[in-house]
Amino acid sequence: MKLFIQIPCFNEGATLAVALAALPRQVPGFDAVHWLVIDDGSSDDTVDVARANGVDHIVRHSGNRGLARAFMTGIETALSLGADVIVNTDADNQYNAADIPALTGPIVRGQAEMVIGARPISDIAHFSPVKKSLQKLGSWAVRVASKTTIPDAPSGFRAISRAAASRLMVFNDYTYTLETIIQAGQKNIRTVSVPIRVNEDLRPSRLVKSIPSYIRRSVITIIRIFVIYRPFRFFFTIGMVLFLTGLLIGLRFLWKYLTGDGNGHIQSLILASVLLGMGFQTFLVAFVADILAANRMLLEEIRYKLNVSDQRISPAVWSADTAAAPDAHPDQEKP
Known part of the structure; x- marks a missing residue:
């Protein structure tokens, strides 16, 4: 079985090496572990850092398309490269990579198709009271819309089986976290939650540029969730x-x-x-x-059904194990 650990990146050159250094190369239940970086139009040295730290596969957007699109590009690329399970994590090293076996375990044992890491929200010091409240509100909205019991819906640390990943499609450009759980509930994808640990904050959140902006976009996201899925x-x-x-x-x-x-x-x-x-x-x-x-x-x-029958490797993917040099692959968006 192949495990792909994907990291969506946008100008993450300062923190990516720290996140990559913590990633495992062996995980119980898998024959191979591949690292995949999705460069969402970075203007810094994100790609160079990824190559220097042994990333196996890199796919690049020619411009910044947002976290949700980068996430879906990673899912589609991992599937085309033969992934059996995909783990998504952040480039700022927010999540403790040592908990990856805890995420993949329920899928390997056949107990779940999607596993969401539940952070100790109340104990995270760099989360403001407003952000903690909105995190809980978003999780409540997702539980109502998806009929699941996920306590930390905004968590991006998650493992997804190949079958479940093939069914996901994100419409929201802002974030993928809430929408994918609701889709899982609608499509009867078995979803569970496991407790995870978090690391010290290396940089401010890119999604939370300001509290008013975060409130506005979170409320809009929650409303759109109900409009689209209920x-x-x-x-x-x-x-x-x-x-x-x-x-x-x-x-x-x-x-x-x-x-x-x-x-x-x-x-x-x-x-x-x-x-x-x-x-x-x-x-x-x-x-x-x-x-x-x-x-x-x-x-x-x-x-x-089309994805299952016709999954091709994108020409925008650079793989370290290919004979071609990195420069032989043009930087372009996934088709």
């Missing part, structure tokens, strides 16, 4: 609130009208009519969104 519930709930509010206001007007006190309350009648109409239209949107979600699931199933 569209009927999302729109039906909104429609129900609007419809019931309009109904109550309408019943109030009707009561006053029947008791002879209807004069001067025409505004209530207008408001009730508007809310009832909006509620009914939102109900229709809920059914249309549900149909679109069903079509999306069918397209994802087609994509999965």
Whole structure:
């Protein structure tokens, strides 16, 4: 069995060597361990550091496309290179690489297809109270949308089996962490969580540029999660609130009208009519969104079957064990 450890990178030359030095070359249950670096359009010496530290495979984007796209590029590349299990970790050495066997163990034993590392959020000193609260809120939203019990959904330290990885498709450009767990829940991919350790902070988080920005993007991500993966519930709930509010206001007007006190309350009648109409239209949107979600699931199933039957190595991949020199492979985006 082949284990691929992938590291998405964007200008990580200062910390990548530390993260690579901690990675294992042997993991129980695997015949070979490959290191894969995804360079997301770095302008520093990230690629040179990767080559100097013995990285087996490097795939490069010609420009910065975001963490989620880099993650998916790594998944697709690892699958094309024959990976049986893929471990994703960060280039800033946030996660303790010694816990990789704990991540892969449930997959090797056939107990899970995706394993998420659960950080001790409450004990991480460099996490602000606001960030800790948002981490918990995001995890709660994922548990509701995915019907899983993952306590640390934003954790990027995870192991994914080949079958599960072939089914994943990320739509969000900001982060892949929440969306992939929800997809796992929808597609009945067995997902479990294991406790992991974290290392000292080497640099500030790239995702958290500022607390207001992090709050805004986290809220948008959570809303998009429900719109994409629970569209009927999302729109039906909104429609129900609007419809019931309009109904109550309408019943109030009707009561006053029947008791002879209807004069001067025409505004209530207008408001009730508007809310009832909006509620009914939102109900229709809920059914249309549900149909679109069903079509999306069918397209994802087609994509999965195509991936299984036709997985090719991207020409953007440089492998240390190939005869060609690194410069023989052009730096380009994955097709």
